[in-house]
Amino acid sequence: MDRLSSVLSAFRPKATSVTSLRFSRQREHLSLSSDSSYWLYMISGELTLTAQGNSRTELKEGDGVWLASGQNMDVSLADKRQFETSILICEFDFGTKALNPLLDLEWQWIKVEKDGGIAQQLLPLNTLLLAESLQPRCGSQVIVERLAEAYLVQMLRQFIQTQKIQLGLLAGLSDIRLARAIVAIHEQPQQAWQVASLAEEAGMSRSVFSGLFKKTMGMTPMAYLTSWRMRLAAQRIKNGDRNLAILSDQLGYQSEAAFRRTFKKVIGVAPGAIGR
Template identity: 75%
Template sequence: MDRLSSVLNAFRPKTSSVDCLRLDELSRGLLLSAEFSYWVYVVSGDVTLCSKKNGDIQLQEGDGVWLATGQTLDVWVTPEHQEKVSVLLCEYDFGTKALNPLLDLEWQWVLVSHDDVIAQQLAPLNTLLLEESLQPRCGSQAVVERLAEAYLVQMLRLFLQTQKIQSGLLAGLSDARLARAIVEIHEQPQQAWQVASLANKAGMSRSVFSGAFKTTMGMTPMAYLTLWRMRLAAQRIKHGDKNIAMLSDQLGYQSEAAFRRTFKKVLGVAPGAISSLH
């Protein structure tokens, strides 16, 4: 399995909505829910997005910004662009936010400029997405939703290839050596992995691997292994798997009691209370 699919197979995003917003809608600002992720793309004109968390970011026509989690944004438009400003807003649902490792990101947004190699490679899909969004035809809603999901996956793939992200899971998967160990964790969470065995998969010494992993991922290899196991467990429970004893065995725990203790410690709730996670 490839490095991105090892995550998306477990935590697959779905398109919640795709909207083309004009100036009158943008003048009220963008209230973007923290429970979703967003792609904001300037179809025409120039705009400035203002965030209390991240300051201001200026976007020209053809620029876009990826927000791992939503926030409240003010939108400023220069007078000369007021007649032609429009923005494409794609909203993505990754499921329960606390479970999805793609949302464990210190950064709040990633700029993709119109002259960036990422934008150039996204251009064919971008053209299709805009055509279907701006000129709806029979079946356009279904087409737009699938195109938006394909667009997101392609964008994440290009983030990995260009090492666009500097910390978190996407950064770890961007590193060829760390990615080998991370994918092993994703594919075989039941294995009794140790730092030494993961370092061997990465082709690195134990000490170099441990340092690089923590610097890039923000946690130790063993902490990430535990977190991945608990998130997989929570995901399966949410989807109807209620046999906790079997689940704990499948994820490498020798006893159900140890699994339950770890689950509560890592996720903050007992397996039976998983519906309370947001």
């Protein structure tokens, strides 16, 4: 399994809405759900988005920004004389934010500029997505949702290939050496992995691997292994898998009691609370 698919097979994005929004006043407010991820694309005009903490980004026609998690934002038009400022908003259900490691980037806005290499790679899909969403025809809703999902996956692929992100899971997957160890964890969470065996998967010495992993991922290799196991467990319980004895064995725990203790420590609630 490739490095991105190893994540998306467990946490698959689903487009829940694709809409265009026009702004006419100099200052407006945009509220985006924190339970969803978003791709915002400037169809026309220019504006500035400002979120809590004064995080801001300026978007011109053809630019876009990926928000791992929605936020409440102020919208400021670049020029009050603009007759039309419109933006395409693609909303994605990416699984529960607390469970999906790709959404640990909620504090980051990943901007894609019109003239950059990523935007050029996305251009064919972008053209189709705009055509179907702005000029609806028979079956457009289904087509637009699938195009938006393909667009997001292609964009994440480009983030990895261009090493666009410097911290977190996508950053780890961008390093081919770390990616080998991360994919091994994703594909075989039940294995009794140790730092030495993961370093061997990466083709690195134990000390160099440990240092690079923590610097890039923001946690130690063993902490990520535990986090991935518990997130998988929570996802499976949420989807109806309630046999904890079998689940704990499938994720490499020798006892259900040890699994329960680790689950509560990492997720913050008992396994039964996830089911409810």
